[in-house]
Amino acid sequence: MALGTNTVATNTMTPNTMTGDPILKVEHLSMRFGGLMAINDLSFEAYRGEITALIGPNGAGKTTVFNCVTGFYKPTMGMITMRQKAGKEFLLERMTDFEVNRDAKVARTFQNIRLFSGLTVLENLLVAQHNMLMKASGYTILGLIGMPAYKKAAAESIDIAKYWLEKANLVERADDPAGDLPYGAQRRLEIARAMCTGPEFLCLDEPAAGLNPRESAALNDLLRSIRNDSNTSILLIEHDMSVVMEISDHVVVLEYGQKISDGTPDHVKNDPKVIAAYLGVEDDEVEEVIEEIEVIAENDGTQGGSQE
Numbered sequence: 001m002a003l004g005t006n007t008v009a010t011n012t013m014t015p016n017t018m019t020g021d022p023i024l025k026v027e028h029l030s031m032r033f034g035g036l037m038a039i040n041d042l043s044f045e046a047y048r049g050e051i052t053a054l055i056g057p058n059g060a061g062k063t064t065v066f067n068c069v070t071g072f073y074k075p076t077m078g079m080i081t082m083r084q085k086a087g088k089e090f091l092l093e094r095m096t097d098f099e100v101n102r103d104a105k106v107a108r109t110f111q112n113i114r115l116f117s118g119l120t121v122l123e124n125l126l127v128a129q130h131n132m133l134m135k136a137s138g139y140t141i142l143g144l145i146g147m148p149a150y151k152k153a154a155a156e157s158i159d160i161a162k163y164w165l166e167k168a169n170l171v172e173r174a175d176d177p178a179g180d181l182p183y184g185a186q187r188r189l190e191i192a193r194a195m196c197t198g199p200e201f202l203c204l205d206e207p208a209a210g211l212n213p214r215e216s217a218a219l220n221d222l223l224r225s226i227r228n229d230s231n232t233s234i235l236l237i238e239h240d241m242s243v244v245m246e247i248s249d250h251v252v253v254l255e256y257g258q259k260i261s262d263g264t265p266d267h268v269k270n271d272p273k274v275i276a277a278y279l280g281v282e283d284d285e286v287e288e289v290i291e292e293i294e295v296i297a298e299n300d301g302t303q304g305g306s307q308e
């Protein structure tokens with residue numbers, strides 16, 4: 001790593017590398033739990049068509065941000081605006097979790113897997129489309145048994161399920177109970193299930209947690225294919241830095257509920273504030289730690305190691 005070549009980001013603004021169109025704008029977000037300010041005046045953007053990673057040490061406030069964006073928490077202060085492709089804007093902080101999903105088209109997964117483990121893989125993907133099917137039925141029994149709109153929607157929902165079975169590499173397990181799948185496949189099924197709801201914005205809470213390297217690689221392929229082929233933008237929380245650095249277009253780093261860095265993966269991994277946060281040192285010790293790291297890196301280099 002090219003340490004020490006960057007200045008400490010004092011204004012924490014994004015370096016001019018992401019030129020995209022924001023799908024999500026978080027402005028002056030704060031969330032207080034009793035005496036604890038879990039998020040403190042946080043602002044950042046996620047761009048359409050990109051994978052944005054939200055990273056930071058344990059307790060930095062990542063999940064709290066997710067819960068505010070997806071309507072699980074009402075923030076103490078701040079604005080969260082989502083702008084759909086067609087231009088329609090939603091103030092997510094004013095909506096319930098159900099409305100955020102149904103109207104704003106924001107889907108999410110959780111840190112712990114929440115599949116219907118007794119239903120098959122295919123059934124999990126069909127159940128996710130329940131709202132769309134009920135709408136097509138006109139919410140009547142006659143609609144269910146006779147209406148062409150319902151029959152068309154039912155056929156479409158099977159096509160959508162098949163598409164995501166393939167994308168998630170789960171076709172061969174389609175008829176198996178979801179609970180019988182290996183852990184990595186369950187994670188991909190959760191993401192496929194979220195994609196069956198047709199989101200424009202997908203929020204993933206630690207999708208790589210507990211995965212082995214092969215499963216992580218399959219996850220990376222799935223996330224890249226979501227970004228490239230389905231025009232869905234992704235916001236993910238992740239502790240696995242290899243996943244973050246490999247697939248993210250943009251990284252936002254939090255510490256104690258505040259943004260300390262924001263930019264491309266290369267920018268944040270070389271940012272002294274980020275290095276210090278992960279090493280758990282105080283701000284006034286940052287320069288000292290960087291000097292120490294540089295010395296270690298130089299020594300490693302002169303000892304003939306295979307450093308980059």
Ligand SMILES: Nc1ncnc2c1ncn2[C@@H]1O[C@H](COP(=O)(O)OP(=O)(O)OP(=O)(O)O)[C@@H](O)[C@H]1O
Binds near residue numbers: 033038059060062063
């Ligand atoms: N419902 C809650 N009630 C009280 N405190 C909470 C609540 N949710 C989170 N916190 C606190 O807010 C702070 C931020 O927690 P949060 O879970 O958002 O961090 P995180 O960055 O996601 O951490 P981790 O990486 O460990 O999942 C922590 O101090 C946590 O204890």
